[in-house]
Amino acid sequence: MRTSLCDTFGIEHPIVGFTPSEHVAAAISRAGGLGVLGCVRFNDAAELAKVLDWMDGNTDGRPYGVDVVMPANVPTEGQAVDLDKLIPQGHKDFVERTLLRLGVPPLAGEARAGVLGWLHSVARSHVDVALDHPVKLIANALGSPPPDVIERAHEHGVLVAALAGTAEHARRHVGQGVDIVVAQGYEAGGHTGEVATMVLVPEIVDAVDVPVLAAGGVGSGRQVAAALALGADGVWMGSYWLATDEYTQSLGESAMQRALLGATSSDTVRTRIYTGKPARLLKTRWTDAWAEPDAPEPLPMPLQNLLVTDAHNRIQRSADPTVVSMPVGQIVGRMTEVRSVADVMATLVAETEATLTRLGGL
């Protein structure tokens, strides 16, 4: 199947894959989709530059994009050490107490820096680096980027996408110059609103005159075909790539993958504990702890993520699948084995085409 999205980006399949792993992103692009590399984990712009150089050498000249995180209404600045002062001691105590109770040991002195990609200055450095590379798309995970960022992207011939959880958001994004709207439904992993994909996608398609990607609940060809039926020009998939060989190769985290493979579609929860804004995570003993009566209210972005960064490192190191802290959508129930990106893409495309043929017969 081909849609206008294929022509826009020069890709074979209208499947955009978001991932924090350069190995996955490159493999998605090589397999005929559009790989989009999440940048939030790069505190150091030079590190991102090195990774994008690697992308250039490993995408066979196929197009790819990047995803930055620029909160529309939270132009937060400051160093981690300053921000740390804004975090109440009671919250820190709760995190420490909870990790102890869950059997997550402390790190042996090798504390890592928190994620700073939420800060505008850091996200802007990501944009600068990206525009020095042949990226085709800059997506913003939290709405419209600032007007000057959109303008600079356009000057470089780079399209800008923004995630939207309501038709009103989508209209606002397009009014600010965004070229593509990612309609992110309730069932999606990570930051997500309340309106489900089935309802959200046609609403946004009807509200704006730019291409719309359906996000949330897509992990099979039937779901790709459904997204196209709803009027989307393609799909935006994030969670599904977590169960790929390339992800393992890139970022390891086998406890996380084991946890995902064992989860059903009912094993996720939408909560503010990851970033301060509602995001869907795998439901584990860690998310359960934050739902208990003694748990504090999560802090606003970006404080909440700074609060739990060290906990995330400890959790990851502990390799216990029952305390994983990981954004993932309800599609996790369909993630039952680890396969190569090429295999996932081939299966998606074949099932989509079979579905379109079946529908044609009705």
Next chain:
Amino acid sequence: MRTSLCDTFGIEHPIVGFTPSEHVAAAISRAGGLGVLGCVRFNDAAELAKVLDWMDGNTDGRPYGVDVVMPANVPTEGQAVDLDKLIPQGHKDFVERTLLRLGVPPLAGEARAGVLGWLHSVARSHVDVALDHPVKLIANALGSPPPDVIERAHEHGVLVAALAGTAEHARRHVGQGVDIVVAQGYEAGGHTGEVATMVLVPEIVDAVDVPVLAAGGVGSGRQVAAALALGADGVWMGSYWLATDEYTQSLGESAMQRALLGATSSDTVRTRIYTGKPARLLKTRWTDAWAEPDAPEPLPMPLQNLLVTDAHNRIQRSADPTVVSMPVGQIVGRMTEVRSVADVMATLVAETEATLTRLGGL
């Protein structure tokens, strides 16, 4: 478009319409779908018998069905007066205080009986009456009906459908003899689970070997086509018929219709305040009041509904759109005008066929 569902029921379109209004149900069947009359409001079986007689005279010999409410795990009995003793005074006080604050006047002495259709004995009387009529389908809104009810339906050549919010529920229903599963997604109105339609439908299709209807988020032909893409044999629509001329004719309630027409897809909330089990309602000052810190926890089924029945009558009488208490799905955002059932059906079918043609072109 035709699916196996059309042959199973002898209907033109694979569109099943659930509604508490006999005028709407009959019109859906006359328009080529399968009208399913909700029975929970009939405390008196004789009243239901009269209405089904009317259906027989007004469906032009087209098939129709009924929907009963038999809680799988709550075989509650007793008269309303006994059950009333189980309702804490604090809950009654909260309801009274809230209605006063919202400006909802008391009724002038004409208190009406609470809904008793939740009780097994009453729901069984609905089944008895239905089996005396040429119904083609008995649906149960709360899972599998008891085995003897399924058996009796089958003896009468009547199929049994059950709503399911997870694949596990669906498997259990089919194991107990249910013929059709209604996969009810998060975005649906009324009782609903956490898993969204996009994810739920293919999961249930893969889990059971009986026809599956997609419910939740369907109000346009694109959504019907998406449901078919997901592997459903048809759709189950409830909310959308609330904005029809026939509904107005049957049950009046213009304040409710006005409230629905003005709502967006973000204006619903999933809450236990209607029946004691999670159900999606229109978000109004009434649902907001139950989310405030001073609100008590909703009671279990069937007590919660008995608690609020009188409030519902008062709210309905007050005709204030801002305090409506009404189950409706996120599709309410697409309900922007009141049309005839025949017009709604014609639009649905035309858009579905146009969508299937468009998809065939990809």
